[in-house]
Amino acid sequence: MASYLKFPKVSNWAWKVWMRDWNVFMKTYRVNFILPFLEPILYLLALGFGLGGFVGPIDGIPYAVFLAPGLISISIMNSAFFECTYGSYVRMYYQKTFDAIIATPLNLDEVIAGEIFWGATRSFINASFMLIVVIAFGLVSLPMALIIIPFSFIAGLLFSALAMCFTSISPNINALNYPIFLLITPMFLFSGTFFPISALPQPIQYASFATLPLVHVVEISRALTLGRWSDLLPLNLIWIIIVSFLLFVISINLMKRRLIA
Amino acid sequence: MPIVVSAENLTKRYGDLVAVDGINFSVEQGECFGFLGPNGAGKTTTIKMIQCVSPKTSGKLEVLGMDVDLYPKEIKRNLGVVPQENNLDPDFTVYENLMVYSRYFSIPKNEAKERIEKLLRFMQLEEKRDAIIERLSGGMKRRLILARALLNEPKILILDEPTVGLDPQARHLIWDRIRSLKKEGVTTILTTHYMEEASQLCDRLVIMDYGKILVEGRPEDLVREQIGTSILETKANPEVLSCLQKMKQEFEIVGDTIHIFTDSPSI
Numbered sequence: 354m355a356s357y358l359k360f361p362k363v364s365n366w367a368w369k370v371w372m373r374d375w376n377v378f379m380k381t382y383r384v385n386f387i388l389p390f391l392e393p394i395l396y397l398l399a400l401g402f403g404l405g406g407f408v409g410p411i412d413g414i415p416y417a418v419f420l421a422p423g424l425i426s427i428s429i430m431n432s433a434f435f436e437c438t439y440g441s442y443v444r445m446y447y448q449k450t451f452d453a454i455i456a457t458p459l460n461l462d463e464v465i466a467g468e469i470f471w472g473a474t475r476s477f478i479n480a481s482f483m484l485i486v487v488i489a490f491g492l493v494s495l496p497m498a499l500i501i502i503p504f505s506f507i508a509g510l511l512f513s514a515l516a517m518c519f520t521s522i523s524p525n526i527n528a529l530n531y532p533i534f535l536l537i538t539p540m541f542l543f544s545g546t547f548f549p550i551s552a553l554p555q556p557i558q559y560a561s562f563a564t565l566p567l568v569h570v571v572e573i574s575r576a577l578t579l580g581r582w583s584d585l586l587p588l589n590l591i592w593i594i595i596v597s598f599l600l601f602v603i604s605i606n607l608m609k610r611r612l613i614a
Numbered sequence: 615m616p617i618v619v620s621a622e623n624l625t626k627r628y629g630d631l632v633a634v635d636g637i638n639f640s641v642e643q644g645e646c647f648g649f650l651g652p653n654g655a656g657k658t659t660t661i662k663m664i665q666c667v668s669p670k671t672s673g674k675l676e677v678l679g680m681d682v683d684l685y686p687k688e689i690k691r692n693l694g695v696v697p698q699e700n701n702l703d704p705d706f707t708v709y710e711n712l713m714v715y716s717r718y719f720s721i722p723k724n725e726a727k728e729r730i731e732k733l734l735r736f737m738q739l740e741e742k743r744d745a746i747i748e749r750l751s752g753g754m755k756r757r758l759i760l761a762r763a764l765l766n767e768p769k770i771l772i773l774d775e776p777t778v779g780l781d782p783q784a785r786h787l788i789w790d791r792i793r794s795l796k797k798e799g800v801t802t803i804l805t806t807h808y809m810e811e812a813s814q815l816c817d818r819l820v821i822m823d824y825g826k827i828l829v830e831g832r833p834e835d836l837v838r839e840q841i842g843t844s845i846l847e848t849k850a851n852p853e854v855l856s857c858l859q860k861m862k863q864e865f866e867i868v869g870d871t872i873h874i875f876t877d878s879p880s881i
Contacts, residue, residue, distance in 0.1 A: 369717050376714065377705040449701035455667055456695040457718035457766075458687045613668055614628060 361462040361605040370454060370467025371474070378475075389428065389482035396424050397490060400547070411549060414579065421492040422574035423546035425483050425501060426508075429476040429574075430567050433509040434537060437472040437516035438529045444468075445520065451612065461613055465517060465605045472513025473506050480505030487578070494580035501577050508570045511593050514600035515566065521607035540567040545575070569593050615642040618770055618801050619664060623673035626659050626825075633659040635825035636673065641770075646792075646802040648812045648819030648833075656825040657805040658698060661774050664803065666690055678769060691719065694768030698775045698805075700755050702747045708734075708758055709743040712765060719766040726765070733761040737791065753784025760791060771795060773804045777811060789814055813837070838877075846874040 378385055401417030408416045444450040451464050481502050487493050519532045543553070544567035550558050561568050569589040576586055619641040626634040634656040641647040649657040662668035664677055666686035675682045677689045703711050709730065716726035734740045737757040742750060750758065756776065763771060773792070777785040792815055796802060806812050812819050813833040820830045821840075829836060848854055850872045858865050858874065865874045 372717065373703075373714055376710075380705070448704055449697075449699060450703055452697065452699075453701040453703065453715075454718060456665060456690070456693070456697065457715070458690045458720075459718055460686065 357603050357606045358599075359602070359606055361466065361602060362460060363462050363466045363605075366459050367463040367466040367470065369459065370464050371471045373450075373454075374468070374471040375474070385478075386482065389432075389479040390486060392428065393421075393424050393483045393486045397421070397487070397492075401490075401492075417490070418492050418579070419549075419575075420547065421487040421490075422501075422578040423544075423571055425480050425487070425505075425578075426544070426567060426571045426574045427541055427546055428479045428483050429505050429508045429570060430512050430537065430540065432475040432479040433472040433512035434516045434533075436475045437468060437513040438520050438523075438532070439526070441468050441472075441517060441520050442523065442526050442529060445612070446526070455613075461609055462605050465608050466601075469510065469513045469517055469601060469604070472516065473509030476509025476512065477502070477506040480509075493578040497580040498578045501574060504573060504577065507590075507597070508573075508593060510601070511566050511570070511597040514597055514604050517604035518600055518607060521604055521611050540565050544568045545571045566593070566596060615644060617641065618643050619647075619675075619677050619803065621660075621673065621675050624660070624663065624670060624675050625672045626656075626663060626668065627671045632825050634663070637820075637822075637825075637827045639820055639827065639830070641801060641803060643801055644796075644799050645817040646796055646804060646815050648816035649803075649805040649822055650807070650809065650812045650819050651805075651822035652807060655822040657822055658774055659825075660822075661772055661803065661805055665693060665695055665772060691766065692769040694763035694766060694771045696756075696759050696763050696771075696773045696776050698778065700759060702755060702758060702762075704747045707744050707746055708739060708750070711747065711758065712762055715762050716765050721766065729765055729767075733764055736764075737761045738787070751784075753780050753787065756780060756784065756788055757791070760788065764795075768800065770801045770803060773802060775805055775807070778807070785811075809833075809837075844876055844878075846876055848872050848874065 397417060397420070401420045405416030405420070410416065411419045451461065454464050455461050484493070484498065484501055488495070488498070516532075519529060523529050543557075543561055544550070544565050545561075546567070550561055550568065553561070569592050572583075572589045573586055573593075576583055617640045619639075621637060621639050623636045623638065624634060625632070625636050637656075637660065639647075649655075649660060651657055659668065663670045663675055663682065666677070666682045666689050670682065678692055680689055682689060703714065706714060712730045712733065713726060716729070721729070734743055737760060739754060739757055739761065742754060747755065747758075760776070771792075776792070777788050780788065789811070792802065796815075802815070804812070804815060816833055818830070818832055819836070820827045821836070822828065829840060831839070848871065850867055850870050854872060858872070863874060863876070865872050867873075
């Protein structure tokens with residue numbers, strides 16, 4: 354167990370890996386930027402305004418306003434998680450990109466760190482674009498909601514490091530379906546995204562808080578978009594930072610075991 | 615000549631499997647040193663340890679006078695690697711592949727541009743600079759990988775099966791480029807299954823199997839001492855076999871033919 358917590362040897366050379374992914378991303382920037390605009394509009398129209406017409410206000414908040422931070426949180430989760438599962442798996446296994454890079458002065462620790470930072474950057478990009486949309490719909494309170502922009506990177510790290518752990522132990526690319534169905538889908542539904550967690554039975558509430566990372570991200574995002582401070586927020590943030598850091602270290606050690614035993 | 619790679623009792627184990635079993639060798643500056651042997655002999659594992667990619671289990675291994683465990687970054691800065699499997703970046707064009715790779719060595723952009731132009735010319739890839747990798751032929755991909763391995767002006771060039779799967783023409787072009795690099799004084803370490811490739815390129819080579827070095831020497835000497843200059847091929851039938859055994863002649867049965875190793879094939 355202790356071997357999975359060995360501190361990685363990461364220098365600022367990791368940014369070269371980040372830069373590679375950024376260059377690829379920018380080659381198809383049109384597609385990449387349309388999606389984060391389109392996705393929240395569709396969800397807001399269907400759920401916020403369509404379904405929301407049948408749903409009463411939650412804690413005195415109109416449903417679309419309640420939903421907006423949930424959608425941003427889901428986008429933070431999905432963009433980092435998919436980038437560092439399918440994206441990283443393809444680069445690692447099919448394209449042998451990692452092998453090519455570790456033949457240069459970079460080491461595997463730096464490659465994986467660069468990938469995780471890139472996954473978090475995808476969260477940052479998508480969340481920032483979604484924020485523009487929800488601001489345009491007048492669903493958030495400014496300027497506090499703008500804190501979501503830096504926050505999306507920190508929360509992105511949580512999901513990209515988590516994703517990298519699964520990537521490192523998946524025997525093949527199809528096996529990545531397991532964490533998506535068993536972890537991402539429940540998080541998508543039960544993290545206070547579409548309805549408040551308080552609607553769930555008490556034991557499930559506790560279980561959600563303890564095990565579903567998205568819960569903490571939704572809590573903070575909603576506080577930011579509503580402009581409502583809560584004393585629990587620092588705890589949510591500390592949870593995210595500690596777990597992200599642990600997953601970051603574990604994922605690098607798992608990857609080393611897989612690729613350079 | 616100074617020694618650039620030296621291995622003493624170098625060993626690599628994967629669990630119970632001993633991939634490299636206590637080998638000793640040294641590579642001199644400016645020579646072309648070959649590892650010849652079948653698949654699974656331990657050639658690539660040895661190469662990966664020299665490259666500081668796969669950590670050794672035990673023994674001593676120094677590259678350019680530096681311990682591989684202590685100075686991987688400094689060693690890798692001076693290596694150029696042509697891997698067995700193509701790992702060009704399919705998300706980029708030929709030119710972009712070289713440009714992005716030059717960043718991993720922290721080569722300043724202007725310097726990188728100059729080197730890339732020179733290398734594209736040297737590898738006859740100038741017309742393909744904006745092609746995507748998928749569109750390149752097997753030979754072009756290998757040439758591009760060789761160009762990529764030369765970006766950092768390496769002191770040691772490592773070639774792991776550089777011409778596997780290529781047609782004779784593409785192979786000869788690669789061989790020609792490797793020879794001209796050798797003339798410039800680049801030390802080359804090569805692995806191959808092909809005796810022909812080894813004898814074309816190597817000054818000195820070792821033959822490996824089951825993780826051990828079986829013999830070491832100059833290619834022509836090895837051929838003379840180990841195999842003889844000629845191979846006589848004949849159908850395997852019991853009479854020939856018993857005759858060969860009586861004569862204590864060295865031979866090998868491959869399918870239903872016998873290969874007889876001899877210096878005087880005319881009987």
